[in-house]
Amino acid sequence: MEARSILPPLEVMEKAFRERDSGFDGVFYAAVTTTRIFCRPSCPARKPGEGRVEYYATPREALFAGFRPCLRCRPLEAGGRAPDWVRKLLDAVEADPERRFRDQDLRDLGVDPASARRWFKQAYGMTFQAYNRARRLGRAFDALRRGGTVDDAALEHGWESFSGFREAFGKVFGTPPGSVASGIRAADSGVPGSRDFIRLGWIETPLGPMAAGAVDEGLCLLEFSDRRMLEAQLQALRHRFRLPMIPAESPHFSLLRKELGGYFSGTLREFSVPVVLRGTDFQERVWRGLLGIPYGKTLSYAALAERIGASGASRAVGHANGLNRIALVVPCHRVVNADGRAGGYGGGLWRKQALLDLERGVRSFG
Numbered sequence: 001m002e003a004r005s006i007l008p009p010l011e012v013m014e015k016a017f018r019e020r021d022s023g024f025d026g027v028f029y030a031a032v033t034t035t036r037i038f039c040r041p042s043c044p045a046r047k048p049g050e051g052r053v054e055y056y057a058t059p060r061e062a063l064f065a066g067f068r069p070c071l072r073c074r075p076l077e078a079g080g081r082a083p084d085w086v087r088k089l090l091d092a093v094e095a096d097p098e099r100r101f102r103d104q105d106l107r108d109l110g111v112d113p114a115s116a117r118r119w120f121k122q123a124y125g126m127t128f129q130a131y132n133r134a135r136r137l138g139r140a141f142d143a144l145r146r147g148g149t150v151d152d153a154a155l156e157h158g159w160e161s162f163s164g165f166r167e168a169f170g171k172v173f174g175t176p177p178g179s180v181a182s183g184i185r186a187a188d189s190g191v192p193g194s195r196d197f198i199r200l201g202w203i204e205t206p207l208g209p210m211a212a213g214a215v216d217e218g219l220c221l222l223e224f225s226d227r228r229m230l231e232a233q234l235q236a237l238r239h240r241f242r243l244p245m246i247p248a249e250s251p252h253f254s255l256l257r258k259e260l261g262g263y264f265s266g267t268l269r270e271f272s273v274p275v276v277l278r279g280t281d282f283q284e285r286v287w288r289g290l291l292g293i294p295y296g297k298t299l300s301y302a303a304l305a306e307r308i309g310a311s312g313a314s315r316a317v318g319h320a321n322g323l324n325r326i327a328l329v330v331p332c333h334r335v336v337n338a339d340g341r342a343g344g345y346g347g348g349l350w351r352k353q354a355l356l357d358l359e360r361g362v363r364s365f366g
Contacts, residue, residue: 009258013055017040029056029075031067038062043073053250057204063134065170068094078171089128093135101132112339119249189292198243199250206246206264206365207351212329213237214250222256222326226348233325240278256329269295279323285310286320293334300338322346322361323334328355 009231016024022042031038031054038056039045056062059069059076069090070077076090088109095099101261103113106128117129198220201212211230221237223230255273262268277287289308293299299307301314310317324332327347333355337343345352357364 001194010055010254011263013041014053017053018047020044029059029062030054031056031062036067036072038067038075039070040073040075043070043075044231045070045072056208057202060134063131068097068135083119085109085335086116089116093132096132097135099132100136103331109256173326198237198241201249201253203253203260207258207347207354212251212253212256214249215241215243218276219252219256219279219326219329220276222329224351229346233323236323237278238323260328264358266361266363273329275326275329277319277326277330282310282316282319283323286317287324287326288331289290290321290324290332290335293331297330298334298336298340300328301335301343302338304335334359 017030024041032048049203106113120128207290301318305314333352
């Protein structure tokens with residue numbers, strides 16, 4: 001996966017956006033809450049008032065949060081310009097964002113569906129159909145956030161059946177739309193129910209984007225988004241916490257982004273973001289043992305088993321290590337084979353080696 005940058009600190013993004021600094025184009029995207037439009041930092045449009053901007057690492061995040069791309073700075077186009085046929089598709093979506101575009105609709109516009117799938121996948125990380133669906137789901141999510149009903153959100157944003165809407169919504173956001181609506185209303189009002197959900201977010205790193213999850217007490221998820229087990233980890237998280245999930249910002253994400261920036265630059269060796277470990281008793285013993293492995297050091301599975309009082313259970317320790325849901329912060333990458341070789345890693349062996357190299361003072365990634 002192509003390496004991507006971490007979001008800069010909030011004060012840096014605010015300054016860059018106010019000053020229209022083109023040097024930050026592609027680093028982050030600014031979304032205006034009053035107009036529901038997201039822009040490049042260099043956008044020439046008039047800047048909104050204080051407190052009316054949210055920042056996202058990728059256009060995908062902004063789309064799923066219910067924002068549409070700015071027509072002046074065109075944040076979806078590389079270098080501010082896409083091929084004419086791509087612009088035709090983007091304009092068609094914005095002219096009727098609730099419309100479901102099928103292959104024949106593309107052909108009627110003079111666009112080859114296969115070419116559209118390939119181009120959008122390469123440029124935006126999603127097919128054109130996924131982009132079209134993201135716009136509709138994002139608008140539905142925004143309607144729920146503003147107090148709309150689930151039925152209205154489905155009918156007004158291009159779904160012909162409630163069951164189809166609930167299924168599509170659940171696949172993207174990991175929870176039924178009704179749970180999202182009640183959770184958002186609770187969070188916005190500050191009532192006790194605001195604690196009754198898991199906040200989900202995306203965090204960009206030089207080794208690829210990561211999915212993050214947090215409850216009020218701390219971080220409960222940090223996984224590379226292309227990990228095969230991510231869906232199973234999300235299901236396990238819902239089972240362990242018995243809480244719905246909603247895409248929303250968390251104070252823990254702000255601290256995590258800052259600390260990940262320091263970690264990948266080689267200036268931070270110990271994370272302070274709080275973590276919430278939730279598993280079987282044995283799994284939690286293993287994960288707490290991982291927290292005790294110092295930066296730049298490694299431990300074998302057998303040695304870790306002995307350290308936590310489970311001598312001879314190295315196989316079970318390895319299994320629990322692989323089920324760790326908070327990568328990097330709970331450093332499962334520091335556990336290696338007895339012969340010193342890196343061994344396995346759910347996020348990909350190349351990432352594990354890159355992390356071990358980083359902690360030895362060797363940066364092997366871009």
